[in-house]
Amino acid sequence: MSRPRLSHVLTSLLAGALGVALVLILLELPAHSGLAEPVTEAMDRSGVGHEVTAVLLNFRGYDTFLELAVLLLAVWVAWSLGRQDPVPARSVRGPVLRGTLRHLVPVAVLTGGYLVWVGASTTGGAFQGGAVLGAAGVMLVLARPRSLPRVPRLGLRFVVALGVLVFLASGVGGLLGGHGFMGYHPDWAYALIVAVELAAAVSIGLGLVLLFLGGRVQGDDDDH
Amino acid sequence: MPIAGLTGGLSWAALIVIVPLVGALLTGLWPRAGGWVALVVALLTLGTTLGGALHVWWQGPEIHALGGWEAPLGIALVLDGLAAFMLLLTSVVGLFVTLYALGYVGRQERSGRFWVLWLWLWAAMNALYLSGDVFNLYVTLELVVLASVALVALASGGPALVASMRYLLLSLLGSLAYLMGVALLYGAYGALDLITLAEQVTPGHLLMMVAALMTVGLMAKTALFPLHGWLAPGHGSAPAAASPILSALVVKVSFYLMLRLWLTLFPDLATPALGVLMGGLGGAAVIWGGIMAMAADRLKPFVAYSTVAQVGYLALFFPFMLAVPGGWRAVVFFAAAHACAKATVFMAAGTLQRAAGHDRMSELADVMRGRPISSFAMGIAGAGLVGLPFTGGFIAKWLLVETAIAGDVWPWAVVVVVGGLLAGAYVFRLLGPAFLAGRGSPGRPIAGIMEWSTLGMALVSIALGFAGAASLQLLDATVTGPGGL
Amino acid sequence: MITENLVGEIYLVCGALLFVLGVHALVVRPHLLVKVLAVNIMGSGVFMVLLTAASGPDLIDPVPHALVITGIVVAVCASAVALALMLKVRAATGQARLPSEAPED
Structure with missing residues (x-):
């Protein structure tokens, strides 16, 4: 002792x-003001109006790209650790749960989409939007009006990798176009950043749900 | 070193990151094709890495400003001598491990998971070698950790899971200590780019704290004595195709980062006392790991303890860095020699374990006599670990001793020699029984490619013996801090 | 002006304390769930220190904000993996803690 x-x-x-x-x-x-000055000077070439978004998706886009990769890898690690069989639906009687879901999930999707959209000009962005989408997904998984399929199916694997795929395609495009790997043509920067953010938000939302589900091991009761 | 300048168009550095990443994504989408994707990716990665290394050889380091945003605003990929050397090492070992794994994981039901995790790990290692930004390095470190923890846990079963949990927690502790160092650096200097920081840092309390946080954090990941506790159970219980990756490469990744930081940011902090302390820890690791290897009764933990011992030599870069300009290059070459030899031994050990159905060392002699190719490869690699002539290990130890004597720090030469004797003792204990007369039995059937890839890896460890001078010359093209060599 | 400095200093001190508390709990507490929480508390401490660097004398620096967002996502992923592994350890060994006798040290 x-x-x-x-x-x-x-x-x-x-x-x-x-x-x-x-x-x-x-x-x-x-x-000291750190990198505030160089960021301010480069803002007009960044394609977006909000500094944090410009840093995340443009100046330090490679960080964000690898961070999406971390999420995707974490989902694969969870898959390699946990169970992959279907999860049966939860039988909950009464209208309250389903009614709540029916109203909350569309609101969450709308909010998530809005957060991604405004990220270009004010506070918001792929991560905030993705987190709201993920919360909606976790709610759906917990309530489970339908049984969840066996993972990882191709469609699921594709959607959870979508953020990385789109970001990588855009990044390679930048490399081929002479703007450096992970770079954008200044004229297309806005469109590409919004596309990357949308794909990233969907992947983040789905990734969080899959991580939430990921830890199930043999012998767990689905309904406690 | 003259820097070749910023490249605008196609860049070797970017390609070296992109190729394995694409492979990881493809195997993620179609895990069933994993083996073939991995083989193609391994060959392409070796090709691009060779291209990158030749570029560094002829034209000096390449710095690729990602997105066209130059430091300090953006992130730079830095392909210099040290990075190119580690990338080449990773590609060569990675290719042979991939061939080995083609036979090992084969068409098992869940083999796709191995390929996905392995290619992610490869992409993460390549990204880490090339990253020139302290925060970006943190993200790549986490990628490496998650993938390697999952590879250990693939073995399932209590010991492997406990080992991978221990490894994960210790690695996260190390990563966050590193990240605290990054926060301190940004707070003090307002920059994250390594080269920018190297020009700004001034020795003082803050830099000492940063160095302590980062070094201890990375020591834990490198399994440097006394933070080695997780390594032997982890590497010993991982699947046979994962152990060589972990022991040969992943341990070297955090060593690489430690070396990189000391060469760029902290060269002014290196004092003789620190050299004695770190070298002493290294010496203790050499002795302790050797003794534990002598005492091990199962093959894979035995090989893992040998890694604990050999990691100790890596710590010699502290005293060498101080004693001789460029003295650290001998340690990097040693890391490569160890990687080739250790990958071979782990691959052969995995073959013998599968053939015999167990890995109790006292009962392996029959299988070792019945599997001459694997045993021969293991013998070559064992000679490399000891440092016998005609192997890369011999040249590596020669360079270490030569550096120690040239820098007038000869006690470290004694450590190298004593460690070699210890290694000789435990390698003889491993191989000795195979030379006794007796029955030979090949055991259970084994895919031929597992044995031939092991032999190929062993031959590489011999070939490395002829690449000593070229390696040192490549390592000369390394970007270091203003005061550092 | 003094209050601004004070807020920054409180942030820094709290960040350092959270980091150290996390280190302590990670080493001392045996339960794996507590260890995973400790890692997250360490992370929060680092993020607080990083965020303080964002409030410069005249300009707001956006880079630390971006770093913290990236760091949070990485921390979430690492925690999720750690928790999944913890459940697996519990299923295999019957308890959610590391065996106390480490093999050699």
């Missing part, structure tokens, strides 16, 4: 020391 306690005390001491050192160093950080 005394050994684990000693290691715990040591860990606490080390963590405390790290915390103190971090705080002292963080409080010395100089004030």
